[in-house]
Amino acid sequence: MKAASDFAQRHRLRWWEALPWLAGIGAFFVFPNYLAFGTQVLITILFALSLDLVLGYAGIVTLGHAAFFGAGAYTVGMLAAHAGWTEPLSGLLAAAVVAGAIGLVSGFVLLRTHGLTLLMLTLCTMTLLEQAANMGAAWTGGFDGMPGLSFQKILGVFGFDTLYFRTQYLYVLALLFAAFVLVRTLIFSSFGQSLTGIRENLLRMHAVGAPVRSRLIVAYAISAALAGLAGGLFTQATGYVNLAVLGLERAAGVMIILILGGYGRLYGAFVGAVAYMLLEHVLAKAYPTAWQLGLGITLITVALFARNGVIGIFDSLRRRLAGKTRGSAL
Amino acid sequence: MLETRGLCKSFGALEVARDVNFRLERGARHALIGPNGAGKTTFVNLLTGVLPPSRGSVLLEGEDVTALAQARRVKRGIARTFQINQLFRGLSVFENVAIAVSERLGTGGAMWRAVGRRADVIEETMRLVRMLRLDVDAGRRVAELPYGRQRLVEIAIALGLNPRVLLLDEPAAGIPSTESHILLDAIATLPKDIAVLIIEHDMDLVFRFADRITVLVSGAILAEGTPAEIAANPEVRTVYLGSALDG
Numbered sequence: 122m123k124a125a126s127d128f129a130q131r132h133r134l135r136w137w138e139a140l141p142w143l144a145g146i147g148a149f150f151v152f153p154n155y156l157a158f159g160t161q162v163l164i165t166i167l168f169a170l171s172l173d174l175v176l177g178y179a180g181i182v183t184l185g186h187a188a189f190f191g192a193g194a195y196t197v198g199m200l201a202a203h204a205g206w207t208e209p210l211s212g213l214l215a216a217a218v219v220a221g222a223i224g225l226v227s228g229f230v231l232l233r234t235h236g237l238t239l240l241m242l243t244l245c246t247m248t249l250l251e252q253a254a255n256m257g258a259a260w261t262g263g264f265d266g267m268p269g270l271s272f273q274k275i276l277g278v279f280g281f282d283t284l285y286f287r288t289q290y291l292y293v294l295a296l297l298f299a300a301f302v303l304v305r306t307l308i309f310s311s312f313g314q315s316l317t318g319i320r321e322n323l324l325r326m327h328a329v330g331a332p333v334r335s336r337l338i339v340a341y342a343i344s345a346a347l348a349g350l351a352g353g354l355f356t357q358a359t360g361y362v363n364l365a366v367l368g369l370e371r372a373a374g375v376m377i378i379l380i381l382g383g384y385g386r387l388y389g390a391f392v393g394a395v396a397y398m399l400l401e402h403v404l405a406k407a408y409p410t411a412w413q414l415g416l417g418i419t420l421i422t423v424a425l426f427a428r429n430g431v432i433g434i435f436d437s438l439r440r441r442l443a444g445k446t447r448g449s450a451l
Numbered sequence: 452m453l454e455t456r457g458l459c460k461s462f463g464a465l466e467v468a469r470d471v472n473f474r475l476e477r478g479a480r481h482a483l484i485g486p487n488g489a490g491k492t493t494f495v496n497l498l499t500g501v502l503p504p505s506r507g508s509v510l511l512e513g514e515d516v517t518a519l520a521q522a523r524r525v526k527r528g529i530a531r532t533f534q535i536n537q538l539f540r541g542l543s544v545f546e547n548v549a550i551a552v553s554e555r556l557g558t559g560g561a562m563w564r565a566v567g568r569r570a571d572v573i574e575e576t577m578r579l580v581r582m583l584r585l586d587v588d589a590g591r592r593v594a595e596l597p598y599g600r601q602r603l604v605e606i607a608i609a610l611g612l613n614p615r616v617l618l619l620d621e622p623a624a625g626i627p628s629t630e631s632h633i634l635l636d637a638i639a640t641l642p643k644d645i646a647v648l649i650i651e652h653d654m655d656l657v658f659r660f661a662d663r664i665t666v667l668v669s670g671a672i673l674a675e676g677t678p679a680e681i682a683a684n685p686e687v688r689t690v691y692l693g694s695a696l697d698g
Contacts (some may be wrong), residue, residue, distance in 0.1 A: 122545075122580070122586060122589055123589075124543060124544070124545040124590035125545060125573055125577050127545075127590060128543075128545050128546065128549065128576075129567040129568075129573055131567055132565035132567045132568070133567075133568075144614055295612075301631050305560055306562070306565075309567065310561055310562050310563060310566060311553045311558045311559050311560065311564070311569070311572075312560050312561060313561040313562075313566075314549070314553060314566050315554070315560065317539070317542065318539055318542075321539035321540060321541050321542060322538060322539050322540070324533075324537050325533075325537040325608070326550075327521045327522055328499070328521065328530075328531060328533070329551045329554045329555075329608065329611075329612060330521075330522045330525030330527065330554050330555070330612065331522060331554050332522055332560070333522070335616075336560065339560075375560060384561060444674060447604045
C-alpha cells in the first residue's frame, strides 16, 4: 500500500534539507561583513521555529510568544550582570529552563481556553512580564535595560567577536541546528502526529482517548524553552538586553514571519525569517522614510494570494509538476 | 457490560434524558431508535463523557465511570463514531486511522521515535484501512473524499481503538446503499464479545443488524425488546414507526 510506505518514509531526510545549512555556512564566507545581520536572522529563525511548534503544529494561537524570548534574554542578562554567571552554554541552559518553566506554568492555566480568549491571555502574560521587567529596574535595568554585557569564551576557546560577529554567527548556527534536529524529531514522532491531530480536530482527539491538555502543555513548555534559548542567544550575541525583547512588536513580528514563510511546515520559519528580514533590510536602505509601506504591500500580497506562505507556493508548484509528470506517464 | 442507572440530563428546563435505565450486554448487537429530537445523541454523549449527567450514573462492567473524562473512558474501551463526521480533514485517510491506533497502543505521546518506524502502528492501520475497503483512498486527504467514504473513515478510527463497547451514531447516514454492506461486513468481523450500540434511522439496517432494540422518545425509554417485539409493539408503532412497518 503506497500510503503506508509514504507514511513509513516521511521522516527520512531529503537531499534538499541540506540546502538551508549549506546556505548558512556559505553566507559565513560570502558575506563576512554582514554576519551581525546574519546572526539576527538565525536567532529569529530559531524564535520562529519555536512558535511554529505551537502555532503551526499544535494550533495554539498565541500573540505573546515574546514573553519566553524575553524571559530567556533577561535570564542570561541578569545572571551575567548580577551573579557574574557569564559562561555561555550554562547561561543558555538556564535561559531555556526558566522560559520553559514559565511556559509550563502559564500553559497549565492558559491552555484551558481557546481562540480569542487564549490569544488575549497570551498577550496579557507577555505584557505582565514586560511591566515586571520595567518595574524591577534594580534587577533588569528598567527602561534602559542592561547594556555592555560580556561573556566568557565559548567552551573556553572561542571568544565573542564584537566587531564582526564571526563567533556569534557560527555559535548561533550550531545551536539552531541542534534545536532544529529536536523540533524535527518531535514533529515526525507520535507526539508530533498527535499535536497535528489536536490542531485538526480537538473533539476527535478527545474521542480517541488522547490526553489533549497535557500534550498541549508539554508542547507549549518545549516551545517556550526554545524561545528562551533564542532570547538567551540574543543577549549573548549582542551584549545587551532591554524591554524590546518582551514587546508586542517582537511577538507580532515573529508571527508575521511564520505566516510569510508558511506555518506548520518546518522550513517556513527559515524562509519567512530570511525573506522578512532581507526585505526589511533592503527596503529600509532604499526608502528610509517609507520602507514599511513596501513591507506592508508584500505582506498583503502574500496573505491574499499565498495563504500557505512562500513554502506553500513551492508546494503547489511541486504538486502541479508531479501531476503533469504523472499525466504524461499515463 | 455498559449500564446506566437513573440517568438524567437537563439543559435548564429542558429535560433531554429522563431516568434512563439501560443495559448493553457483552456481545450485544443493540439498536437505539427514536424520532428526531428523542435524545439519542445526547444519550451517547452521556455514555462517552462528552456531557456530564444531571443525575444518575454510568457503569462499565459494574464500575462507576460517571466521573471519568472522555479520554479515560476511551482507554477503558468505550469508542464512538459521530453523527456528523469528526475527522482530521487536512490529513490522509491513513494518518487519520494511524492517530487512533497510536493512541490505543499507548504510543501517542512518544517523542523520540518517528511514528513511521512503528511497524505495529502501520500494520494495524493497514489492516483497518483494508477492512473498510479504503485502500484506494488511503493516501488522499480526507477532505477530498465523498461524504460516504468519510463515514467509513469514522468507523475505521473507532475500530482502531479496539473497543469493548462501540457506539455508532447513525453510521450509515450518507453512505450510498451500494456501500452500506461494507459497514455491516466490518461490524460482522468484530469479535463477538464486543458490545455494539447503533443509532440509526434506516430501519432495514436496524432490523438486519440488531438482536435487541431500545426505543427512546422525549429522553425516556418507551420500549425495549427483540426486533419482533418492537415491531409488534402498538405504542412504538403509534409513536415512532407509524405506518413504516405496515407496508
